[in-house]
Amino acid sequence: MSEQKTKLVEVPGGIIPERDVGQPPVLEVRHLGIDFGGLTAVDDFDFVIGKDEIGGLIGPNGAGKTTVFNLLTNVYQPTRGHILLGGVDTRGKKTYEVNKLGIARTFQNIRLFKTLTVLDNVLIGMHNGMGYNLGSSVLRLPAYWKQEKEAKQEALSLLSIFDMQDLAEVHAGNLPYGAQRRLEIVRALATNPKILLLDEPAAGMNPSETAELMENIRRIRDRFGIAVILIEHDMNLVMNICEGIAVLNYGRIIAKGTPEEIRKNPVVIEAYLGKKGGATDAEG
Template sequence: MALLEVKHLGISFGGLRAVDDLNMSIEQGSLVGLIGPNGAGKTTAFNLLTGVYAPSEGTIVLDGESLVGKAPTEICKSGIARTFQNIRLFTKMTVLDNVKVALHNHVEYSLAESFFHLGKFSKREKEMDERAIDILKVFDLDGQADVLASNLPYGKQRKLEIARALATEPKLLLLDEPAAGMNPNETQELMDTIQLIRDKFHITILLIEHDMKLVSGICEYLYVLNFGMELAHGEPAVVLNDPKVITAYLGE
């Protein structure tokens, strides 16, 4: 059984059909791309998967559990984490604390223990510090753990956002245009990092991306959206040479 099964997913905003009859089957451990021209419905699809929008119809099943009707916080705890096209960090918090915020998704001590620093609090905080540093090491950010997130260069802010999402211990990681705004060297480093976290943490990854070098370089399977509808799907070498896909991107 696939980790994620999406069947006949759709949503309308007034008279606009933003996503129409979307079907996806994503296997455990795979690295999949969701691509298409601007306005194709890709981010809307991510918002449906994460509970930001409730679908008008269709089903979303993660590891055998239906996600339709669940709040974003519930879906996060069920195993989906995401990043955003526009970076969303706690800019006035340190790099370490940005990751620890996500680790609190699995917090086990009570409010009283937290307030008075009693019981499990000190032990759990120490464990979270160690876990956060371990995650930051994957992104080569452990040496900047005490730096404010706002003071990181743009490329490292992108990495920190992925690190924070990873800290929620997801089964499925959604990356929304992770290479946006990066230079070629940063993009290549990001490609290596994405493959590393998939292999190291055994996480399934679904990403939206316009950088076709990145898409063809790391994705094993692609889904293409156009005007909210599935245009094509398959292996990158086939999909990226599909005349329908080329036409959609060129606007012909």
């Protein structure tokens, strides 16, 4: 599947594709950590992702992957460390402000606006893309008509990425499961992000749907020129489309590298499968 291999180079804090060297990284995470009471959920998390890169975040259940996403979108405020988004520190910002700065995400347990139509779901994502004020909407001034019309066309063209433009008037809650996951991605794209965070996009999909999703993620990356970070348990998907992978276990990064390096890394194999011959002292 992965036709051309991207050459990766090491920069302080992470590995990025060679083509991005010299540009400031889209996202730079330094020594990020969060404690919940006495429990350290994530610690010393370093991560760099360049423009156009597809990065993967994997690890056993409970490793802290989703927590990292919540930290990146400021749902949780980090206890330690910094997140630099195109050079801007997001510390203390609200989730919606982080979204305006360019991080959009999907959720592990789908969070759509279920009783609204598919089109409305996407239009809500475009909320900040439209700038007309309350007066324009009450009086239906030209600004309203112009922006609503443009937004609707834009929304339909975004939906057409996943061939969903015919479902525009369907209520989001009535969509089949796979389509709901796709709609979440479209809604995230509608916020015009620089980085797209996908939390288990292939969960519950069959192999052919997964293969299609894989193509679509690549297409999205190429069309919009955005970075994608995905959490996924489907190793086939991760190994095929990610250019760089970070492996998380007990809240710490235990390995970083290209898919080949990760596949051979003994530390990663141990985290997933346990020590060789150590079945007796393994307790999970």
